[in-house]
Amino acid sequence: GAGVSQSPSNKVTEKGKDVELRCDPISGHTALYWYRQSLGQGLEFLIYFQGNSAPDKSGLPSDRFSAERTGGSVSTLTIQRTQQEDSAVYLCASSLRGVTDTQYFGPGTRLTVL
Amino acid sequence: RKEVEQDPGPFNVPEGATVAFNCTYSNSASQSFFWYRQDCRKEPKLLMSVYSSGNEDGRFTAQLNRASQYISLLIRDSKLSDSATYLCVVNPPYYGNNRLAFGKGNQVVVIP
Numbered sequence: 430g431a432g433v434s435q436s437p438s439n440k441v442t443e444k445g446k447d448v449e450l451r452c453d454p455i456s457g458h459t460a461l462y463w464y465r466q467s468l469g470q471g472l473e474f475l476i477y478f479q480g481n482s483a484p485d486k487s488g489l490p491s492d493r494f495s496a497e498r499t500g501g502s503v504s505t506l507t508i509q510r511t512q513q514e515d516s517a518v519y520l521c522a523s524s525l526r527g528v529t530d531t532q533y534f535g536p537g538t539r540l541t542v543l
Numbered sequence: 544r545k546e547v548e549q550d551p552g553p554f555n556v557p558e559g560a561t562v563a564f565n566c567t568y569s570n571s572a573s574q575s576f577f578w579y580r581q582d583c584r585k586e587p588k589l590l591m592s593v594y595s596s597g598n599e600d601g602r603f604t605a606q607l608n609r610a611s612q613y614i615s616l617l618i619r620d621s622k623l624s625d626s627a628t629y630l631c632v633v634n635p636p637y638y639g640n641n642r643l644a645f646g647k648g649n650q651v652v653v654i655p
Contacts, residue, residue: 462642471547471630472587472645485641520586528634528643529575534586 431455433535435521441541442511450506450538454523461498462524462532463506467517475519478504479527511542544569546644547633553650556621563617564649566631575634576607576614581648582627590616590629621653 434453442448454461463475474488478498489495493511498504508515518537524530549566556562568576576593591598593605593614604617614633618625628648635644 464645469647471647474642474644477641479641488642528638528641531589532587532643534588536586 433521433523433533435519435535435538437538438536439539439541441543443543444513445510447507447509448511448540450508450519450521450540452504452506452521452523452535454502454504454521455533456502458523458525458533459501460524460527460530461504462522463496463504464520464522465517466520466537472520475506508540511540513542516540516542546570546635547631547646549631549646549649551647551650553652556618556625556651556653558621558623558653558655560621561617561619562621562651563615564629564651565613565615566646566649567611567613568631568633568635568644569612570633570635570637571609571612572636573633574636575643576605577632577643578603578605578614578616579630579632579645580627581630587630587645616649618651621651623653623655626651626653 436451459480461478464472477485493509496506520537522532522534524532578590579587580590581587597606602619606615628650630648631646
């Protein structure tokens with residue numbers, strides 16, 4: 430079956446612009462995660478969605494970052510007024526119910542802020 | 544102290560040899576443990592969960608040592624295709640059911 434998909438695969442933007450990243454999780458997965466991975470660094474948790482519950486936003490690094498998940502499926506991560514330090518690979522993952530289930534990752538969006 | 548610590552390596556391993564590495568975690572009450580594999584410029588994929596009694600999947604063996612708060616991964620008869628970064632992943636209790644803590648990974652390079 431289809432895995433997690435993300436778009437775009439690459440995004441180059443200028444400092445100060447807004448960007449929107451998209452994630453399509455595996456159908457039927459109620460849990461959705463966003464992570465950020467900078468060069469040589471581990472995965473940094475950003476936000477977690479579980480069904481209709483309020484998302485866990487505790488990993489978002491600043492108020493320039495926001496995310497939503499519509500209809501319990503597709504999610505978008507928005508970064509406003511991008512900064513050079515936002516450059517990273519943004520990974521989305523989904524799992525059946527929660528963290529004890531296997532997380533299936535998408536291929537990521539490589540964001541470069543010039 | 545970081546939640547999960549790994550020696551980044553690289554671990555250069557001759558093809559056919561055995562390689563083992565550990566990962567330490569800071570919270571003794573952590574309950575769930577995993578090894579994920581990440582190939583260069585690719586997304587992480589689950590390699591195996593780590594159970595209290597230890598578990599084996601083909602050439603891969605994972606162990607959990609709660610007393611010393613580490614998990615280990617052993618790869619026997621290394622193949623060139625085993626070259627990757629192996630991420631140690633833990634679910635600390637203060638994260639509830641919401642998130643996992645990922646280590647930076649152990650980079651393994653299998654040499655012909």
